[in-house]
Amino acid sequence: MISxxxxxxxxxxxxxxxxTGSGKTTLAAQLAQEFAIPHIELDALYWGTNWTEPPxxxxxxxxxxxxxxxxWVTDGNYRKAQDIIWAKATDLVWLDYSLLLIWRRLFKRxxxxxxxxxxxxxxxxxxxxxxxxxxxxxxxxxxTSRKRLHQTYPVLLSQxxxxxxxxxxxxxxxxxxxxxxxxNG
Numbered sequence: 001m002i003s004x005x006x007x008x009x010x011x012x013x014x015x016x017x018x019x020t021g022s023g024k025t026t027l028a029a030q031l032a033q034e035f036a037i038p039h040i041e042l043d044a045l046y047w048g049t050n051w052t053e054p055p056x057x058x059x060x061x062x063x064x065x066x067x068x069x070x071x072w073v074t075d076g077n078y079r080k081a082q083d084i085i086w087a088k089a090t091d092l093v094w095l096d097y098s099l100l101l102i103w104r105r106l107f108k109r110x111x112x113x114x115x116x117x118x119x120x121x122x123x124x125x126x127x128x129x130x131x132x133x134x135x136x137x138x139x140x141x142x143x144t145s146r147k148r149l150h151q152t153y154p155v156l157l158s159q160x161x162x163x164x165x166x167x168x169x170x171x172x173x174x175x176x177x178x179x180x181x182x183x184n185g
Contacts, residue, residue, distance in 0.1 A: 012037060012183065014073040015085050017153070018095030019146035020138050021106035027095065027176065028075035034180060035073070040066045042076030047121040056080050077149065086162055093179060094153060094169045101173075102142050110138065 012035055016028045025041060032039035045062045048054060054062070063081040067074070067088050074085060086092065110131040112118070117125055131137055157167060168179050 010185075011090060012071045012073075013067075013089045014091045014093060014183070015089045016073065016075040016093045016095065017077050017149070018097065019099075019102050019149060020142045021102045021109065022095040022097050023105060023173065024075035024095060027093065028073045030176075031073045031093075031180075031183070035071065035183070037071040037073055038069050040072055040074040042074055042078050042081070044121045046076075046078065047124055049122045049124070051124055060084060077145070082156075083161075086156075086165065089165060091183065092157070092162075092165045092167050094149075094167065096149075096169050096171055097173070098171075099143065099146060102146065103139060106138055106142055 014028070014031055016024045016031070018024050025043070028041070029039050031037075042063070045066060046054065046059055053059075059078070060081050063078075063084055066072075067085065078085075110126055113120070113126045114128055114131065119125060131139070156162060157165070168182065170176065170179060
């Protein structure tokens with residue numbers, strides 16, 4: 001493992017994006033630990049009890065308030081606050097993994113969460129019906145969101161307001177070690 005940066009290191013504000021189930025939160029937590037910086041989980045800022053969604057401006061205010069530290073790492077694709085996050089970020093890590101890998105990870109995660117009744121954000125839990133027998137299944141969402149990201153991210157990343165971002169597009173989990181080396185500079 002690469003040693004963490006000292007408190008005198010340059011600012012590092014990383015946003016980890018990718019399809020649902022790609023491992024955004026896991027990688028963001030690892031990066032936060034590696035660099036001893038806060039991990040801001042956007043799902044935790046977004047979801048209310050019983051999977052309720054906040055009004056757009058309320059969510060944007062929560063995100064703005066959470067991003068006040070000198071350095072941080074966050075995870076998620078929330079378009080509602082993307083402009084705020086990307087404008088402040090120094091690095092964007094895009095987990096652009098194969099759909100087969102994503103579905104395999106989603107399956108393992110869903111079974112674990114459902115079987116152990118893991119509490120997510122604000123007391124929410126996943127269910128067999130919701131994950132496997134619903135239009136709102138994350139498996140369907142993974143397919144559609146991955147397709148959408150492939151269409152929109154190249155266009156967004158070519159815009160001048162995001163030219164400052166250092167892009168790290170990972171195609172396999174094995175590239176994570178190279179990411180750490182790159183971020184350590």
